[in-house]
Amino acid sequence: xxxxxVERIAIILFxxxxxxxxxxxxxxxxxxxxxxxxxxxxxxxxxxxxxxxxNYVKAFQARPFLRYLVNSLLAAGVSVLITLFLGVLxxxxxAKMRNxxxxxxxxxxxxxxxxxxxxxxxxxxxxxxxxxxxxxYAGIVLPTALNAAGIFILRQAIQGIPNELLEAGRxxxxxxxxxxxxxxxxxxxxxxxxVAVLTFSLSWNNYLWPLIITSTDTLRTLPxxxxxxxxxxxxxxxxxxxxxxxxxxxxxLLFIFLQRYFxxxxxxxxxx
Amino acid sequence: xxxTPAERYxxxxxxxxxxxxxxxxxxxxxxxxxxxxxxxxxVYISFHKYDLMSPPVFTGLSNYIRLASxxxxxxxxxxxxxxxxxxxxxxxxxxxVLGGLLSTLGRSRSVWRFLLxxxxxxxxxxxxxxxxxxxxxxxPINDALNTAGMASIPWLTNGAYAxxxxxxxxxxxxxxxxxxxxxxxxxxxxxxxFEAARLDGAKLFPMIRHITLPLMRPTxxxxxxxxxxxxxxxxxxxxxxxxxxxxxxxxxxxxxxxKTAFSYLDMGRASTYSIVLxxxxxxxxxxxxxxxxxxxxx
Numbered sequence: 157x158x159x160x161x162v163e164r165i166a167i168i169l170f171x172x173x174x175x176x177x178x179x180x181x182x183x184x185x186x187x188x189x190x191x192x193x194x195x196x197x198x199x200x201x202x203x204x205x206x207x208x209x210x211n212y213v214k215a216f217q218a219r220p221f222l223r224y225l226v227n228s229l230l231a232a233g234v235s236v237l238i239t240l241f242l243g244v245l246x247x248x249x250x251a252k253m254r255n256x257x258x259x260x261x262x263x264x265x266x267x268x269x270x271x272x273x274x275x276x277x278x279x280x281x282x283x284x285x286x287x288x289x290x291x292x293y294a295g296i297v298l299p300t301a302l303n304a305a306g307i308f309i310l311r312q313a314i315q316g317i318p319n320e321l322l323e324a325g326r327x328x329x330x331x332x333x334x335x336x337x338x339x340x341x342x343x344x345x346x347x348x349x350x351v352a353v354l355t356f357s358l359s360w361n362n363y364l365w366p367l368i369i370t371s372t373d374t375l376r377t378l379p380x381x382x383x384x385x386x387x388x389x390x391x392x393x394x395x396x397x398x399x400x401x402x403x404x405x406x407x408x409l410l411f412i413f414l415q416r417y418f419x420x421x422x423x424x425x426x427x428x
Numbered sequence: 429x430x431x432t433p434a435e436r437y438x439x440x441x442x443x444x445x446x447x448x449x450x451x452x453x454x455x456x457x458x459x460x461x462x463x464x465x466x467x468x469x470x471v472y473i474s475f476h477k478y479d480l481m482s483p484p485v486f487t488g489l490s491n492y493i494r495l496a497s498x499x500x501x502x503x504x505x506x507x508x509x510x511x512x513x514x515x516x517x518x519x520x521x522x523x524x525v526l527g528g529l530l531s532t533l534g535r536s537r538s539v540w541r542f543l544l545x546x547x548x549x550x551x552x553x554x555x556x557x558x559x560x561x562x563x564x565x566x567x568p569i570n571d572a573l574n575t576a577g578m579a580s581i582p583w584l585t586n587g588a589y590a591x592x593x594x595x596x597x598x599x600x601x602x603x604x605x606x607x608x609x610x611x612x613x614x615x616x617x618x619x620x621x622f623e624a625a626r627l628d629g630a631k632l633f634p635m636i637r638h639i640t641l642p643l644m645r646p647t648x649x650x651x652x653x654x655x656x657x658x659x660x661x662x663x664x665x666x667x668x669x670x671x672x673x674x675x676x677x678x679x680x681x682x683x684x685x686x687k688t689a690f691s692y693l694d695m696g697r698a699s700t701y702s703i704v705l706x707x708x709x710x711x712x713x714x715x716x717x718x719x720x721x722x723x724x725x726x
Contacts, residue, residue, distance in 0.1 A: 167529050167532060167533070168533070168536070168540075170529060171526065171529055171530065171533075171540050171544075172540075174522075174526060174544065174603075175540055175543040175544055177600065178543060178544050178546055178547050178600070178603075178604055179543060179546065181547075181555075181558050181559065181562060181600065182546060182547070182550065182558075184558070184562070184568065185554070185558045188561070197564070197566040197567075198566070201568060201571070238458075242454050242455040242458060243455065245451045245452070245454060245455065246451060246452045246454070246455035246456070248451055249448045249449075249450075249451030249452035250448075250452060253447060253448030253451065254448075255448060257449075258448055258452065261452065261456065264464075265455075265456070265459065266717060267710075267713075268459045268463045268464060269713075270709065270710060270713035270714075270716075270717075271463050271467060271706070271710075272657075272660075272661050272705070272706065272709050274661050274663060274682045274685070274702075274705060275467075275470070275685075275702045275703070275705045275706035275709065276463070276466035276467055276469075276470055276702065276706075277685070277686075277689070277702075278470060278473065278685075278689050278695055278698055278699050278702060279465075279466035279467075279469035279470045279473060279699070280462065280466045281689075282469070282473075282695075283465070283466060283469065298462075299462045300462075302455065302458045302459065302462070304455075304459060304463070307455060332447055332451075357549075360551060361551055361552045361664075363552065363553065363663065363664045363667075364663050364664075364682070364686070368686075368690065378551070378553075379551055379552070379553040379664075382551075382553045382554070382557065383553055383556075383557075383667075383668055386557055386560075386668070393561055393564070396557055396561065397557070397558070397561065399557075400553075400554040400557045400558055401554075403551045403553065403554050404549070404550050404551060404554050407549045407550070407551060408549060410549075411549045415542065418545070418549070419541070419545070419608060419612075422545070422548065422605060422608050422609065423608065423609060423612045
C-alpha cells in the first residue's frame, strides 16, 4: 500500500511537469498581451504588465480583426452546415442502403478523405479561378467545406443503430427521408456534435487555402489576418501576442463548453 | 396496390436500392468536384509547362525526369524527412508514456487531460506566433539559457538551429494531441490482464514488453501513420516562423510547392512536387486503412 502511494505521487509529479510545459507558452502569451514591449523583452517573466488592454486596442485599430473574426466564423459555420447536411445523407445511404455499387463507391470516399489539400491547391486554384470565385467568400469557403472524415464518423454511428428501429418505420409506411429525420438524426445527436466540433476546428485552422485564394484584406480569415499583422513593419511584439490571444478565444470557449466532444473528435479524427 | 405488410415491405426494399444513390449523390458530387477532379488536374498539369500567362505546353515526363537532378527539390525532401523524423520519434515515445500514465489515474485524470490537451486547441497561427517570439534573440528561451550560464542562440536566423527550433515547437504542439489518442487506446485495454500479471509477480518492464506493447500495437501503428502524414502536411509553422529560410534550411515540401507555384509561377513543376507529396501521403494512408480494418476484424 505504502509503495503504490509513492508510485502514484511520482506519476502525478511526472504528468504535472509536462502539464506545466504545455501551459507555459499559453500563459506567457496571455501575460505578454498585457505588457509593453520593454516589459516583454527586458522585464522578468513573472511581472504583471502595465499595458492594460492597450495592445488589443491598437491591434484592432491597425487592422479589421472583427471583420476577420466574422469571416472565420462564417467559413467555419458554412463548413459545419455543409458537412452535416451532406454527411448525414451520405452516411445514411452508405450505412443502411447498401448494395454492390455503394460498397465500391465507399472505398472511393475513404480514399478521398486521404487527399491532402496541400497536394491539390494548384489545380483547385485554377479551377476556382475558372468558376469566377477568386477572392470571394464562395472561393474561400466552398472548396474545403465538406469534411469527408465527418461522413466516416457519421456512418460508423448510423451502423450502430439497430435495423429493427428503421424497419418499424418502414412498415408504418414512412419514407426514407422521414425515417432519417425522425428516427436516425435524433439518435445521432452526440456524433453530430463531434463532427461539428471537428469540422469547426479544421476550418478554424485553414490557412494555406485562404492564403492562396484571397487578395482583398477584408475577405481574410483570422489566421491570415494574424499572420499578415505580424509581417507588417514595426508591429509591436506585445500587440502580436494580443491578437494571438484573441484568435484563441473562440476555440477556448468551445472547448470549455464541449470538452467531451473535443476529446472524442480528436480520437475520431484519428481516421483522418 | 400492396395489401399485405410483406408485399409493401418488398416494394419499399427494392426501391431503396435505387434511392440510396439520391442520398449519397450530393456528397459524391462535392467530392468529385473539389477532390477527385483536382487530383486528376494536378497530374495533367505535371506533364506541362505552365506559367499562368500563356497556355500550358505539353512536356511529357520532363518535369518528373528533372526531379532527380533538381537540387532544390532534393534538399527539400531531405529537410522534410529530417523534420518529420525528429518530430515524430520523440513525440510518439513521450505521448505513449504520458497516455499510459494518465490511464492509471483515477478521478484526477480528466483535469490532467484537460491541461495536457490545451496546446491542441490553440489556432496553429497563434502557436506559431507565440513560439516565434519565444525563440526571439531576447525571448524567454534565450533568457533561460543565459540564466543557466549559456550564450544566446540565434534560433530562427541561423540555418543550423532553425530546423531544431521548428522541431522543438512541434514536440510541444503534437505531444498534446497524440497523448489523448494513446490515452483512449490505453483505456480500452482489458484490466484483468494486468491484474493477473501483477498477482503473478510480474515486474514493470517485462509487463510492458509482453502485455502492454502487443495490446497497444494497433494504436501505436495508427499514431505512427497519423503523425507522419501530419508531419508531411505541415505548413503554417514553417511559413510563419522562417518562411522556409534561412537559406532554405526549413523549406519543407509544402513550402517549396507554395513558392514554386505562387512566387515563381511554375505550375508544372509545383504540380510535380505535389504529386510526389500526394504519393507519399496516399501510400501511408493506405497502410493506415489496412491497419484500421485489420483492427476491426481482430
